[in-house]
Amino acid sequence: MTDFAYKPTLTGDLVILRPVDESDYEALAAAMDDPDVTRLTGSHGEIGEEQARTWYRTRKDQTDRLDLAIVDKASGAVVGEAVLNDWDPDNQCCNFRILIGPSGQGRGLGTEATRLTVGYGIEKLGLHRISLGVYAFNPRAQRAYEKAGFVVEGVFRDALLWDGEWVDEIMMSVLASEWIPSEV
Template sequence: MSNVPHETDRPVRFLEGARVYLRPLNQEDSELYYRTLYHPEVRRLTGTQKHFTKEQISRYIDGKSQDSSCVLLLIALCEDDTVIGDIALQDIDGMNRTSNIRIAISEQFQGKGYGTEAMKLMLDYGFGILNLHRIELNVFSYNARAQHVYEKVGFVKEGLQREALFYNHQYHDSILMSILEHEYRAKYVQAP
């Protein structure tokens, strides 16, 4: 008998890059999602203020799977299927062809280019499959590393929401950034 995993044992690879792939979030992932949500650095970088129970996380996952205005995916390493974070296109507006994007990478996997690759995969899906025109995000002023990654990927700073987040006894600014479809295509899509 072979020790090679059977195809049905492998996670589905919805969007695949060179080092990471994006896959659907399932109920089996609720414990992992719950634990990641309580990592102090993940909470700080995402500005997460609320607490959640395992049951709430389970309902959240169910709800997102039914929500046509959201694409929530886990980020995993190609080499061994280790889940290192999540990424989502949210508030998808088909009429205006807009969406918001968010990403969270576990601390030990930051600074290795995985987030950049995951963002490019999701942007390619948003512009190339969902036919979006504009994708925006917010990043907190204390997260200089993320700001740098977003700019490198092609996002442009549009504005500043002053003191929009209260976290750890003080207010922080939120920076609004966006990328338009023609900007993405000029940077990443090869002409035929």
């Protein structure tokens, strides 16, 4: 039975994933303000600080999604967030998204956070399918998703207009029947 009301803490070798809250705002705002992160996530526009703080403050109360802060075990710093959202209870599926700021990149933190989150979604929440979209100019993220078991399903052509250029969005998913529990 899927229960997004419970907010777990998941621990790996490199990261701790814990429920996100308002105290994570500064670290996450810094990550989202990075020009490369903004581009790789296709983020247009900004939200105000109070709106963002309210958003993070209310994540623990959501019963249809899971928002986890990614904490680098080596430094104890919040370096990003991992999210299961867009839950479709009739089809036992949801979307996955992740954001890693510059201080958490290039060290396997994103790959481990992805594996932990997907493992929780499939093994504990009983999800059948977890999907995501990754922009074509982000091959590093695509490789991390593939390491976590995601498979390319197709392409949304010209899905993002970035700096006057159209960018494809690569659609990926992992199914419960394909998930290898030892990866968690």
